[in-house]
Amino acid sequence: MVVEQRSLRYTIFLAILLLFSSSLSPSAQYVIYNSTAYLPASWTHLDYDSMMTPILRRDNDGPSYVCGFYCNSGGSDGGCLFGVLISQGWLGTGAHLQSSKLVWSANRNNLVQGNATLQLKEDGDLVLANIDGTLIWSSNTRGKSVSGLNLTEMGNLVLFGPNNESIWQSFDHPTDSLLLGQKLATGQKLTASVSESNWSEGRLSLAVGSDGLSAYIESDPPQRYYASSINSYPYYEFRNGSFNDFKIPPASVAQFMKFGPDGHLKVYQWAEVGEFVEVIDLLNLYVGNCGYPMVCGKYGVCSKGQCGCIETTNGQESYFSQIMFRQPDLGCSLITPISCDHSQDHTLLELNNAAYFASDSGSDTIRTVMEDCKSKCLSSCSCKAAVFYHDRNLWDTGDCRVINEVFSIINDENYIGDNTTLLVKVQNANKSRRKTIILASTSGAFFGVVCLIGSCLVFLRRIFKEADEIEGDFLNQVPGIPIRYSYENLQAMTEDFKKRLGEGGFGSVYEGALYNGTKIAVKCLDGFAQLKDSFLAEVQIIGSIHHVNLVKLTGFCFENSHRLLVYEHMANGSLDRWIFGEMRSYSLPWRTRRKIISDIAKGLAYLHEDCSQRIIHFDIKPQNILLDENFNAKVADFGLSKLIDKDQSRVVTRMRGTPGYLAPEWLSSTVTEKVDVYSFGIVMLEILCGRKNFDSSKIEEDRHLLSIFKRKAEEERLEDMVDRKSGDMLIHVGEAVEMMRIAAWCLQGNFNNRPSMSLVVKALEGLVVVAETNLDYDFTNSSTVRTEAAGDQGQVVVYVGSPILPSTLSGPR
Numbered sequence: 001m002v003v004e005q006r007s008l009r010y011t012i013f014l015a016i017l018l019l020f021s022s023s024l025s026p027s028a029q030y031v032i033y034n035s036t037a038y039l040p041a042s043w044t045h046l047d048y049d050s051m052m053t054p055i056l057r058r059d060n061d062g063p064s065y066v067c068g069f070y071c072n073s074g075g076s077d078g079g080c081l082f083g084v085l086i087s088q089g090w091l092g093t094g095a096h097l098q099s100s101k102l103v104w105s106a107n108r109n110n111l112v113q114g115n116a117t118l119q120l121k122e123d124g125d126l127v128l129a130n131i132d133g134t135l136i137w138s139s140n141t142r143g144k145s146v147s148g149l150n151l152t153e154m155g156n157l158v159l160f161g162p163n164n165e166s167i168w169q170s171f172d173h174p175t176d177s178l179l180l181g182q183k184l185a186t187g188q189k190l191t192a193s194v195s196e197s198n199w200s201e202g203r204l205s206l207a208v209g210s211d212g213l214s215a216y217i218e219s220d221p222p223q224r225y226y227a228s229s230i231n232s233y234p235y236y237e238f239r240n241g242s243f244n245d246f247k248i249p250p251a252s253v254a255q256f257m258k259f260g261p262d263g264h265l266k267v268y269q270w271a272e273v274g275e276f277v278e279v280i281d282l283l284n285l286y287v288g289n290c291g292y293p294m295v296c297g298k299y300g301v302c303s304k305g306q307c308g309c310i311e312t313t314n315g316q317e318s319y320f321s322q323i324m325f326r327q328p329d330l331g332c333s334l335i336t337p338i339s340c341d342h343s344q345d346h347t348l349l350e351l352n353n354a355a356y357f358a359s360d361s362g363s364d365t366i367r368t369v370m371e372d373c374k375s376k377c378l379s380s381c382s383c384k385a386a387v388f389y390h391d392r393n394l395w396d397t398g399d400c401r402v403i404n405e406v407f408s409i410i411n412d413e414n415y416i417g418d419n420t421t422l423l424v425k426v427q428n429a430n431k432s433r434r435k436t437i438i439l440a441s442t443s444g445a446f447f448g449v450v451c452l453i454g455s456c457l458v459f460l461r462r463i464f465k466e467a468d469e470i471e472g473d474f475l476n477q478v479p480g481i482p483i484r485y486s487y488e489n490l491q492a493m494t495e496d497f498k499k500r501l502g503e504g505g506f507g508s509v510y511e512g513a514l515y516n517g518t519k520i521a522v523k524c525l526d527g528f529a530q531l532k533d534s535f536l537a538e539v540q541i542i543g544s545i546h547h548v549n550l551v552k553l554t555g556f557c558f559e560n561s562h563r564l565l566v567y568e569h570m571a572n573g574s575l576d577r578w579i580f581g582e583m584r585s586y587s588l589p590w591r592t593r594r595k596i597i598s599d600i601a602k603g604l605a606y607l608h609e610d611c612s613q614r615i616i617h618f619d620i621k622p623q624n625i626l627l628d629e630n631f632n633a634k635v636a637d638f639g640l641s642k643l644i645d646k647d648q649s650r651v652v653t654r655m656r657g658t659p660g661y662l663a664p665e666w667l668s669s670t671v672t673e674k675v676d677v678y679s680f681g682i683v684m685l686e687i688l689c690g691r692k693n694f695d696s697s698k699i700e701e702d703r704h705l706l707s708i709f710k711r712k713a714e715e716e717r718l719e720d721m722v723d724r725k726s727g728d729m730l731i732h733v734g735e736a737v738e739m740m741r742i743a744a745w746c747l748q749g750n751f752n753n754r755p756s757m758s759l760v761v762k763a764l765e766g767l768v769v770v771a772e773t774n775l776d777y778d779f780t781n782s783s784t785v786r787t788e789a790a791g792d793q794g795q796v797v798v799y800v801g802s803p804i805l806p807s808t809l810s811g812p813r
């Protein structure tokens with residue numbers, strides 16, 4: 001069988017090689033995409049549920065390009081555009097297209113939905129229109145004797161004339177990225193997207209002007225945060241190894257440069273892992289981590305890479321509050337907005353240990369004394385702040401610069417800058433003037449946060465005093481903050497730890513109830529007594545993570561040697577009870593199983609990709625998946641494994657997780673979030689097959705679920721594995737088998753071939769189709785057979801790694 005698989009791959013490879021040489025008729029399995037089209041031509045975005053509908057393609061050994069309709073995550077709901085994507089090597093499979101990156105687009109401010117058309121019209125115009133005929137974008141080349149459209153070797157989309165001359169090219173209309181060989185000429189700019197998910201043009205731009213390269217945020221007037229100092233060039237060109245004065249690591253693989261939504265200018269390069277990785281952050285050396293306009297949002301204070309708000313010293317009420325509590329990087333807002341009708345109540349806060357990013361030197365500063373600078377800002381309502389750059393020897397004299405919109409503020413002693421005073425305008429609600437102001441120190445801030453919670457509680461207590469006298473009860477009315485409990489308190493709530501719910505990886509879990517009757521789960525951590533600051537820091541992080549598919553941490557206890565965590569109570573307990581535990585006879589219906597699988601995937605995708613700090617769970621198994629009263633699944637125990645790393649007294653390299661769910665790369669050194677994807681694959685199989693991955697009650701050859709999976713896949717009888725305990729499953733065998741393919745994808749021995757969790761979510765929604773030909777059912781082998789074309793001879797090199805037997809990975813603990 002293995003031999004047959006290999007020969008299959010060999011055949012596929014021959015097909016690829018034939019494609020390259022394009023001298024023979026292609027294998028019927030593959031659609032051949034052209035790299036050139038002649039007018040008239042028209043393409044419709046029919047397949048609007050997929051991420052990409054290719055139109056032209058330029059496949060190469062090195063950088064490859066494709067242009068077509070490309071959709072924001074979530075299919076056409078998120079909108080689609082017409083654009084050019086970069087990748088490396090042959091673009092043949094869907095999986096490969098997944099890791100392609102958008103480098104140019106026609107209409108990012110105006111996305112289209114399904115059935116949109118791209119037309120290369122007889123009159124020479126390239127037109128993108130919605131189904132109702134509304135014009136979305138046009139190349140404006142009408143009447144310019146265009147012969148066709150060419151996607152070149154460099155990724156340039158060119159409308160060419162009768163002599164192959166370029167009439168219009170995408171390289172002249174850059175969006176937020178540059179390709180090798182592409183120039184950014186004087187007067188041109190890259191404009192960043194609003195965010196990774198909102199592709200519209202944002203406020204940050206990188207432009208080449210007569211005075212060189214500069215990066216700025218759109219405002220009135222624009223505020224620069226980077227300006228090239230010495231040299232001035234007519235254009236900046238992205239070459240192999242340089243971007244004018246910037247040095248870039250040269251590479252023989254695909255590279256592109258992108259001006260990101262965060263204002264960083266980064267070069268990405270195709271890596272062994274099969275996706276683009278960042279290789280250099282060009283402006284950062286000059287700008288510094290805190291020097292980007294929106295690094296901490298408006299009025300946010302950036303201190304050593306952490307964000308906070310401007311705080312007053314002596315505990316008086318503050319002028320600023322976080323826009324989103326627990327999400328400091330979204331910035332701060334004025335509690336009393338500045339009103340031009342009450343300019344007599346305007347005050348300037350003097351921040352002495354702060355700097356402001358805007359780096360314009362001469363033009364809009366005036367030499368004056370500090371008092372003048374203040375009155376200049378106070379007398380103009382549009383002024384929101386002023387920066388005063390003190391002279392070295394005459395403190396009161398210096399340069400004054402007025403700012404009409406306040407972005408992030410820098411509070412970092414390492415920041416290169418003169419002695420500056422930042423004057424920030426605020427509106428006094430009452431007339432009392434405040435003089436002493438400091439910046440909130442945001443580093444190592446848990447203590448500060450506790451204080452903040454404290455003051456918040458005092459404040460709320462005032463409000464709720466009459467309404468509710470019971471202390472513990474009103475504590476629960478502060479949403480989103482883990483509450484600190486005393487040990488005594490938790491002892492009472494759990495009736496001295498009477499009812500044990502289970503035994504987790506880090507200690508036992510007990511049922512308890514708050515004073516108002518709400519049930520809670522209290523986890524007593526074993527062996528973390530010596531953890532102090534790191535425990536609090538971790539609790540802070542875990543407590544700040546909110547997602548419907550993650551079990552919420554609502555409180556904690558940190559007292560002497562006691563370390564306890566309080567979680568929301570999940571009525572239906574853990575998943576293992578329902579698939580192979582005491583509740584298995586209630587056999588979950590298909591819909592519930594499918595929902596549970598997709599819930600877990602969403603929870604993990606959030607941990608891996610959407611948290612401010614990527615969190616790897618390390619111990620995904622049914623015992624750690626909890627079900628609420630409606631069988632919504634939530635992932636439990638995330639974030640805790642980090643505590644082990646921080647616990648210096650233990651052997652850090654100890655394997656974490658549970659045998660049977662461990663990915664094969666645990667035996668090597670590289671451990672990424674893909675270990676969770678592997679464990680998720682196992683859990684998925686267990687749910688679909690209704691059995692444990694290792695079952696010693698079965699005969700030898702049926703003990704390991706993965707061995708059966710491999711065997712059945714080879715026999716093409718995966719349907720035999722579907723759990724048929726509930727009749728409802730019988731109707732859905734086909735869907736269950738489809739899902740098994742996704743599981744197989746997650747279980748790829750080589751972790752590079754496993755999808756990210758967000759891709760899994762898409763696959764489960766049917767937005768992405770698993771390319772069956774790429775699946776390897778030899779799941780425990782981390783360096784599985786790989787084929788690669790070598791040179792032009794069409795040789796096929798086969799790498800075979802040493803296999804790890806399943807028995808070394810599975811079995812009871």
Ligand SMILES: *[C@@H]1O[C@H](CO)[C@@H](O)[C@H](O)[C@H]1NC(C)=O
Binds near residue numbers: 031032033034
């Ligand atoms: C490639 O071009 C040929 C000739 O113009 C056309 O018949 C064919 O449909 C094109 N292929 C695709 C995939 O568009």
Ligand SMILES: *[C@@H]1O[C@H](CO)[C@@H](O)[C@H](O)[C@H]1NC(C)=O
Binds near residue numbers: 113114115131
């Ligand atoms: C696209 O066209 C197909 C077939 O004509 C139609 O069924 C579908 O509803 C259309 N979709 C949209 C979004 O207009």
Ligand SMILES: *[C@@H]1O[C@H](CO)[C@@H](O)[C@H](O)[C@H]1NC(C)=O
Binds near residue numbers: 036150152153
């Ligand atoms: C398309 O671009 C390639 C270079 O990438 C070039 O060799 C080819 O001649 C171009 N075709 C036309 C018709 O201009």
Ligand SMILES: *[C@@H]1O[C@H](CO)[C@@H](O)[C@H](O)[C@H]1NC(C)=O
Binds near residue numbers: 162163164
């Ligand atoms: C244009 O490019 C195509 C493809 O490279 C080539 O076959 C053709 O001869 C070129 N035409 C002219 C006029 O150069």
Ligand SMILES: *[C@@H]1O[C@H](CO)[C@@H](O)[C@H](O)[C@H]1NC(C)=O
Binds near residue numbers: 198199
């Ligand atoms: C994307 O950002 C633009 C500009 O801020 C905004 O107008 C638009 O509503 C956003 N789109 C979505 C889908 O959030």
Ligand SMILES: *[C@@H]1O[C@H](CO)[C@@H](O)[C@H](O)[C@H]1NC(C)=O
Binds near residue numbers: 251
């Ligand atoms: C870039 O330069 C390096 C070394 O200077 C070379 O090995 C590589 O092939 C070049 N890449 C391209 C795409 O020309």
Ligand SMILES: *[C@@H]1O[C@H](CO)[C@@H](O)[C@H](O)[C@H]1NC(C)=O
Binds near residue numbers: 390393
């Ligand atoms: C600038 O700040 C440094 C460090 O705070 C201080 O030593 C120096 O005296 C200041 N310069 C002036 C001109 O006040």
